[in-house]
Amino acid sequence: MVTFFLLALLFILLLLLNSFPAMCQIGREGEWCLLHASIGISAMHMQLLHNNKVVMFDRTDFGPSNLSLPYGRCRYVPSDNVLKNDCTAHSLLYDTGTNTFRPLMVETDTWCSSGSVLPDGMLVQTGGYNDGDHVVRTLAPCNDESCDWVDFPGYLSERRWYATNQRLPDGRIIIIGGRRQFNYEFYPRNSESSSSFWLEFLRETRDDHENNLYPFVHLLPDGNLFIFANTRAISLDYKQNRVVREFPSITADDPRNYPSSGSSVLLPIDENEPIEAEVMVCGGAPRGAFSRAKQGIFDAASRSCGRIKVTDENPSWAMEDMPMPRVMSDMILLPTGDVVIINGAGSGTAGWEIGQNPVTRPVIYKPHGVEDIRFSVMSPATRPRMYHSSAVLLTDGRVLVGGSNPHPYYNFTGVQYPTDLSLEAYSPPYLRPEYxxxxxxxxxxxxxxxxxxxxxxxxxxxxxxxxxxxxxxxxxxxxxxxxxxxxxxxxxxxxxxxxxxxxxxxxxxxxxxxxxxxxxxxxxxxxxxxxxxxxxxxxxxxx
CATH class of the missing domain: 2.60.40.10 (Immunoglobulins)
Known part of the structure; x- marks a missing residue:
């Protein structure tokens, strides 16, 4: 009887731990709160929807997750080499208001895929690996439990794995690149864009270890696209399939795209001033770092950031250094117009087991601050967020952080950086009560x-x-x-x-x-x- 009571008490404590925020770490440089010790999946991809729910998903080809599908649902995938009959979820919908989540059914493999939200609020998710590489999936926001993923197999004209999406002024989505894909296509497709369009720039920027996957893409005020890959950047008129201009290569020879995995933002566009567009690129890894990391030699990541005003007549890169080297970090625009740089490692690159020295302190960058003192180092997280982590801005100004799984499978023991299924929120200093x-x-x-x-x-x-x-x-x-x-x-x-x-x-x-x-x-x-x-x-x- 006593044993039963103790087991029941332990079960209740575990439920409480996974249902309510744990103790928050409060400091003048921001606050970290653990929202869930485990959500059952590693949040490789995230998107906030306009009903204040966050879609998160992982990949489907590594075996079972720690989150069961409801109502006895299972997915049967004869081509899966790990688990052909899978009754666990690899996607979920997180409610930011109630701090609860429910599993979603994703049918095909979403590993290293891309996404955008249509003007009507529907999430369109594109590509992936294996049976998912030509698939488009949609998820319409809902406030009950009726919405789930809908798959459209074979919709994409090319295999899209490590591609980048950008929403366009006419409401369409452009899908650019991917592994060994030197082209782009559109969603929805029409009679004029039913196939892919060659982009020589993507072939030119591929090196021995690619370093041009997940290219950084930003829509510019003139309607063209800024595309950055490896160390180079262009402006593309996608309507005419024409490179309008090529920008100078970023100073220093450090690649910035996957697997060297720096990050990038388009800094805020201010309509109160003459319209300018300025892109910022931070972090990355030295050339050859991927190969050396495979051999157990972990190069220090890049600490440099570059800013370029692409609307200038003769644009050039203005360089400055972060307080610490960083690879695999996320750059998120805050409501203030500042940029938080969060997650990542201090050495190595993206990829299985080849990132080292977690960087747990976010950095906030003030674009209009005094030169050389624009960076501020924030309070550290307690958990490393390495390969396959992610972060998004929430409606209340917090930054939601999840993921980290540098292993081919979920691995919780006997490794340096175990798979992390937790969910945290970082509150920047502007959320302190004294304000x-x-x-x-x-x-x-x-x-x-x-x-x-x-x-x-x-x-x-x-x-x-x-x-x-x-x-x-x-x-x-x-x-x-x-x-x-x-x-x-x-x-x-x-x-x-x-x-x-x-x-x-x-x-x-x-x-x-x-x-x-x-x-x-x-x-x-x-x-x-x-x-x-x-x-x-x-x-x-x-x-």
Whole structure:
């Protein structure tokens, strides 16, 4: 009887551990909270949807996960060499409001795949490995348990494994590259784009260990695409299949793409100033680091970051160093316009067992800060996040962090960096309670959100400072995997008058984005930032 009671008590304690946040680590450089000790899968890919749920998924070809499919469901895959009859989930839907999750059924292998969200909010996920390399999968957001993955086998014209997606001004998605794929294609396809289009640049940037997989792709204000691979970058007119210009190679010869795996962001576009587009690329690994790591020689990762204003007449790279070397990190745009660099390793490269020296301290970079002191080192996490980890921005300004599995299978014992199935949230310093008096809280927005259309935002703040420290900005959340946040962008909107409409209540007038090239149609998080402190975001759809 006593044994039964103790077992029951242990079971309840385990449930509590996996259902509620554990003790948070609080510091002046931010706070780390463990949300779940295990969600059952390693979060290799993440996407925040406009119903505040995060889709996460792993791969399907390594055997069982630690999360069962409900209702006795199983997937039967005769071609799978590990587990042909699999009754475990490899994807889930995480509710950020309730801190709960439910398993999803993904039929085909999503290993090292890509994704984007359509203007209507549907997630389109493309490619993968083995039986999934030509597959498109969709997931429509829902607030009950009705939504799940829908597979469209054979939709892609080419094998897309380690490809990159970018949402376009006309609502389509372009899918670029992949392993041994020097081309791109579109979703949805039509009579004019039913096949792939050759891109010689991808062939030219492939070296012995590729280093041009998951190319960094950003939509520029002129409608062309900035594409960075290995150490080189171009501007591509995808409508005419024409390279418009080639930019200078990034200073130093360190490759930046998978498996050297640096990261990149398009810095915020400010509509209050003459339109500029500036790309930032950070981290990576020395040339040859992949081969040497395979032999047990782990080179220090790159600590350099480069910024290039691609809209300049004669653009060039401005280089600066991070406080520490970093490979396999994620760069996430924060509501303030700063960049958090999180996760990763200090030596080696991406790949099975070949990353070393976890970097657990996030770094926050202020693009408009004083040169040479733009980086600030934040509070450390307790868990290493190595190969196959990911991170996304949440509506409340936290950064959700999960994943890390540098092994071909789930491996929890006898290895240096065990598979990590936990889920954490990092709260940057702007979420500290002492900033609550100047933190804006959005009450309502008066209009549907349209291009070039003025609208007002009503917000409250306990201690208002002045108009010059109020801004309105929109963020397109990223599809994050393998150290790159696809489709991530921020636009600082034009603002005009601001006035008091009641006790501690204010109204600011803003103008919707000027073009679809600056902000493609779809769902965005709108933030009000007051004196450097952001509100929580409110979902808006650009019509």
């Amino acid at each position: 609550d008096p100047i933190r804006p809280r959005i009450m309502n927005i008066n209009e549907s959100f349209r291009y070039m259309q003025s609208f007002w935002v009503t917000f409250t703040v306990l201690r208002f400072l002045k108009l010059s420290v109020v801004s309105v900005r929109i963020v397109a959340p990223s599809f994050t995997t393998h150290s790159f946040g696809m489709n991530q962008r921020m636009v600082v909107l034009k603002t005009s008058e601001l006035y008091c409409v009641g006790s501690e209540e204010y109204r600011v007038t803003a103008i919707g984005p000027s073009t679809a090239e600056i902000a493609p149609p779809g769902y965005y998080l709108l933030f009000v930032v007051h004196a450097g402190i952001p509100s929580s975001g409110m979902w808006m759809k650009i019509q």
